[in-house]
Amino acid sequence: MTGLFCEELVRQVRAHDVYGLWDGKPDAALLAPFIVDKKTVPLIGDPDPAVLTRISQFYGAVALAIEKRSGIMAAPVLQISGEGFGRAVLIAGRLVVVSRTLRDVHRFGFASLEKLESAGATLVDGGLSWIEKFKQAATAD
Amino acid sequence: MTGLFCEELVRQVRAHDVYGLWDGKPDAALLAPFIVDKKTVPLIGDPDPAVLTRISQFYGAVALAIEKRSGIMAAPVLQISGEGFGRAVLIAGRLVVVSRTLRDVHRFGFASLEKLESAGATLVDGGLSWIEKFKQAATAD
Numbered sequence: 163m164t165g166l167f168c169e170e171l172v173r174q175v176r177a178h179d180v181y182g183l184w185d186g187k188p189d190a191a192l193l194a195p196f197i198v199d200k201k202t203v204p205l206i207g208d209p210d211p212a213v214l215t216r217i218s219q220f221y222g223a224v225a226l227a228i229e230k231r232s233g234i235m236a237a238p239v240l241q242i243s244g245e246g247f248g249r250a251v252l253i254a255g256r257l258v259v260v261s262r263t264l265r266d267v268h269r270f271g272f273a274s275l276e277k278l279e280s281a282g283a284t285l286v287d288g289g290l291s292w293i294e295k296f297k298q299a300a301t302a303d
Numbered sequence: 304m305t306g307l308f309c310e311e312l313v314r315q316v317r318a319h320d321v322y323g324l325w326d327g328k329p330d331a332a333l334l335a336p337f338i339v340d341k342k343t344v345p346l347i348g349d350p351d352p353a354v355l356t357r358i359s360q361f362y363g364a365v366a367l368a369i370e371k372r373s374g375i376m377a378a379p380v381l382q383i384s385g386e387g388f389g390r391a392v393l394i395a396g397r398l399v400v401v402s403r404t405l406r407d408v409h410r411f412g413f414a415s416l417e418k419l420e421s422a423g424a425t426l427v428d429g430g431l432s433w434i435e436k437f438k439q440a441a442t443a444d
């Protein structure tokens with residue numbers, strides 16, 4: 163395990179695992195699909211539904227980590243086109259705490275566990291600093 | 304024509320009309336697909352792509368009307384599932400200016416032109432009042 167963000171992500175994956183397919187499998191096995199050699203994934207056809215699930219789990223983990231550290235709930239909104247373009251935003255109250263343009267969704271993934279951890283942690287830290295800056299908007303509804 | 308919002312929506316539809324299919328057709332004909340008798344639309348299968356286009360045009364028109372009156376650009380992010388549920392948000396800077404849960408997307412539409420106009424105008428007014436309340440967040444990036 164490489165850090166707090168990966169731990170949160172593992173919890174997300176296990177929470178989605180309603181059929182218990184991942185029961186008894188180690189955390190490293192759950193995170194393996196997030197590690198991608200981008201050169202080996204073709205940008206052809208619609209993105210694989212499994213990729214969309216991983217994107218949703220990744221941003222879900224960012225949202226939960228933000229909630230744990232700020233006490234403020236953030237909800238992901240993901241817009242992804244069939245061509246693999248899109249946008250991921252996390253919304254707390256009236257505040258956009260995370261906003262990312264998605265490109266080459268087919269190849270969503272990270273070169274290593276360390277890169278996965280640091281990408282997630284960066285989004286969490288960024289989100290927390292936006293909440294600090296615009297606390298009122300983040301708690302408005 | 305029933306009001307400023309419908310005029311904006313007509314401009315949106317004509318702007319999307321890259322093949323000129325709507326050239327020479329009156330505005331009322333462009334707006335007709337937005338008027339829906341919900342009882343006649345079954346909630347079966349994936350939502351029709353034409354419905355998704357209309358949802359995108361409707362929120363696009365809300366965004367443009369907000370921009371015209373506030374000078375602040377808003378971008379739509381639409382998350383719609385195959386089952387016809389979803390969420391529509393308009394984002395200006397770091398502010399969520401419009402946020403709507405979508406249900407029964409298959410049946411997206413309005414009972415009359417007056418209802419269409421007032422639904423759009425309500426979202427525009429709501430968005431403008433959020434911008435007024437959180438101007439700093441709306442202009443942050």
